[in-house]
Amino acid sequence: MNPSQVNFNSPRKFRTTLKSKCKETFFPDDPFRQFKNEKPLGKAKKTLQYFVPIFEWLPQYNLKMFRFDLLAGITITSLAIPQGISYAKLAEIPPIIGLYSSFVPALVYAILGSSKHVAVGTVAACSLLIADTIGSKVSSKDDPTLYLHLVFTAAFITGVFQAALGFLRLGILVDFLSHSTITGFMGGTAIIICLQQLKGLLGVNHFTTKTDVVSVLHAVFKNRHEWKWETAVVGLVFLVFLLFTRYLRQRKPKLFWVSAMAPMVVVVLGCLLAYFTRDRKHSIQTVGSLHKGLNPISIKYLNFDAKYLPYTLKAGIITGIIALAEGIAIGRSFAIMNNEQVDGNKEMIAFGFMNIVGSCFSCYLTTGPFSKTAVNYNSGCKTAASNLVMAIGMMLTLLFLAPLFSYTPLVALSAIIMSAMLGLINYEEAYHLFKVDKFDFCICLAAFFGVAFITMDTGLMISVALALLRALLYVARPAACKLGKLPDSTLYRDTEQYAEASGPPGILAIQLGSPIYYANGNYIRERILRWIRNDEGNGKAVKHVLLDLTGITSIDTTGIETLVEVLRMLEVKHIKMKIVNPRLEVLEKMMKSKFVDKIGKESIFLCMEDAVEASYDFSVTAEKQGFEEQRSGVA
Template sequence: MKSSWLDWMRPYQKEHLQGDISAGLIVAVMLIPQGMAYAMLAGMPPVTGLYAAAIPILIYAMIGSSRQLAVGPVAVVSLLVFAGVSPLAEPGSGEYVTLAVLLMLMVGVIQLLMGVFRLGFITKFFSHAVISGFTSAAAIVIAFSQLKHVVGIPLESSQPAGAATEAVMQFSSWNWAAVGLSAAGIAMILAAKRFIPMMPGPLAAVLLGIGTVIWFNLDGGGVSIIGEVPGGLPALSLPSVTGEAALALLPTALTISFIGFMESFAMAKVIAAKEKQYVSADRELSGLGAANIGGSFFGGFPVTGGFSRSAVNYDAGAKTPLASVITAVLLLLTLQFFTGAFYYLPNAILASVIIVAVYKLIDWREAIALMKLRRADGAVWLITFAATLLIGVEQGIFIGIGASLAVFIWSSAYPHTAELGWLEESGAYRNVKRYPHAEEAEGIFMLRIDAPLYFANAAFVESKIEEGLKARPQTKQVILDFSGVNSIDAVAVHELESWERMLRDREMELKIVDMKGPVRDILRKAGWQENRLYLTMQDSYQTAHIY
């Protein structure tokens, strides 16, 4: 069942109201510090995190297909914003904000068009190994990007190793008040999560940080605070669009569009499965696209559905998007009346909010599991992780995708094949390497091909046939089991014809069995006679009068 504002508003059930109000309040309390922290991570003024949290979540509630997804700023997307825009302008400057707003508009347009033209399937080409390796490395990059706020001194390097080295070299200059605030913030958030789950740890850390700075006058001692936060509702304005800027931001916009959608859709599916609801990939793209487009007219930066906030929203009792509407209203009230309360908020506390939020994204267990299950997937994880960590977040994701595609091409160009023999106890033909006692008929070489047959792997299959014939010089008949061949291209058809001629010249016969319908259709079009296309291995044997 798809969801829009009419789907859930018209038949709204009163028993859902309490859960929606509770969830909306809790997510709003959670989003205030997170939104400001992720704005800082994105290189934006803190108040833009509230803009990016309030407007898009309201728009998504009207269009999206998930009833519990909480849309807003997230750590990985914020890092991608910083990585894509910082080479073009000084973070925090007016030009930087203008480019980030344009980036949000571009992400929205890309996602909306993908939804309209039903292109959600494209993201399936991003393998799980790539996404896991990327997010794990990005989490480390994000954590180390906050090191300057944790130790309270400026650090030039944007790479984790460089930032850590600088921090160690300047150990004597550390601001220990900032270090203490960061440690206290992390401890409070983790303690609240473990011992008092209903208490919003990030907000408690924010209140602790503000109170400590005021009480001990820490801003006068060098502790960095966010300072003046502009009050009032976000003003409506048109994003500034130039061809040169759009072209420069296009790779980042595409990356955020895909990564943001996959993170959002994955969480939406998890919740929908629990609630036995339906979420549409194309509807999600349209909803996220509209949310980003709408947010760009109010000075935000790219957003998507977040894992942690969506989980909190669901666990707190959200049953309909009304919870998101309530969250948006509370955020707007905060912007209108309470931004002055954040003047003394230390950046060290915002850093602690970010660090706690991203540490759980580092998934070593997934890397180990992939390595155990299939080393090629484990290698893709490691390549993506290393490239993201050592080269850059944007480059890392594309290198990972390239590695994933290379593994796919390699495996399809060198497919699994198996020499077959008759296994009496199971009454079937089996791989003789796995079943050494399977009986191989004299004068017959049987080979099963477990992949589509096309131009890139036809030569490899031919080499396997040659290897088999060399090992069995008395062969009179070659039987190819096509039960694993789902498709065949024109080049491979010509290769089959050349194999047949080659074997005929050697006084051997080629037979093809267990052919699927689409493959049979193509061979018929190529002129192959029906009596040469055997349905089963037994048919080929009976024709040859062997058994």
């Protein structure tokens, strides 16, 4: 027997457990640890630095860091211009909005953002989702002004929603968007966006507003007479060029700047081509007028009319969650590579303010897109100052160069979008999911096919629902296993996993999975009964049932009732029940509900070995002696 015993101290107070649970739920990263041993002035300074990270890195900033940030900033600016125009076309808003959206939000993020690597910009999936949701109420062609104002409003709602999540420390919500869901969602989105680009690539004029594969392909082939082979040839050349530069980057990572600059090259070449062919009959379609000047103020255009609110709310909240998931996940993954930390809730506040301020200055939804952030990281950025450089670059572009880009051919934009999207279809990840976890693969497939064949939000929701179902199924059917003693040791392990482990005669040792909740009470009772029946069916009389609760961290009242019922059922069968290693919370509930009094403190043990020994002390049988001899042979 071990000298230590189960600790039956009186349960912790409700306030203590509530406080500890709230802390684990909302502050798992313990963000205020650094304030503990500070004086008031130091505390104020740290608080300011905590909420406005620029004060944290600016004092240590030096020229050497700036040289890196400048280079990174210029690189991402050259990417931001073509991407901004392209994605604005996807969102069916004027292309200049795309340029605006890389200016003001980048400034805000440079001040509030806590990640060193995130580069701010618009994203394709969310742009299409906005067009899809708002477009279902207001047509971007029939009433472009109202449509644009609703897009600003959606961005404002996104911002408020994101900031609220951050302040309320509800980063936990974003955790429920699983990696499998995102893989499938991105893949599906990439497919439908690529197909949409056939419009630009083939020069089709009449198109559908729906996003699913069937509608889009139908629209493309119905309008075969509109196909223009000149546009298609130019587009394919551009696409091949872009894909080649991407391939080059994959082979020689040092040449990342080639692929980063390629879209800009395509735009410039396209502009030249469009400029020189502008008087021909079959002239190439271009994005059209881009006026000089900085972001106009748009706060007065925010439209909270009850007629449109359901649509702006839906667009704002869904894109808000997706944008957070992308931005935070990307910031985190680069931070992990450098052994740094990113505070998810702080990032949410930064993204939130970025969108609130942005929506007041003619910007639509921005986040930290994967492609831009990767380029930023590869260009060697050191701090969020690279966003500042991009903002200045964008400002100069808006003030002096914007009109030049009005010659950008639509076909160049389509090629840029297509090449970006093809990179988002992650075959390897899907195959990895298939190999490791079939359920994760199903979640991924659900998102992929849902997005591709129904609508983007339906696909996303089906996938999230499947993922939640899995978590609930886990709770409803916790794994439980029969334990056996490993030869020549004191360890009790799963008999299915370790074939050599064998149960002591007359004893049924069971390890329950976690937790014992209302959803699995019936299951656990049935499962225990089945083991007893099986053992008895095999001619082994069961005298003791030992429940190892090591893995059980939580129990509710129905769970306790289940244990009481099992105890009662076993009593009728003249079987003794023993509890092994109840954890803190479980033991507390057992004491509060008087279960401990019912089963008796002498039936609760600290480890399996003790419980087995105690079982033999009470039941001296012929079998036991045999087992004792075997044990003494071991010792």
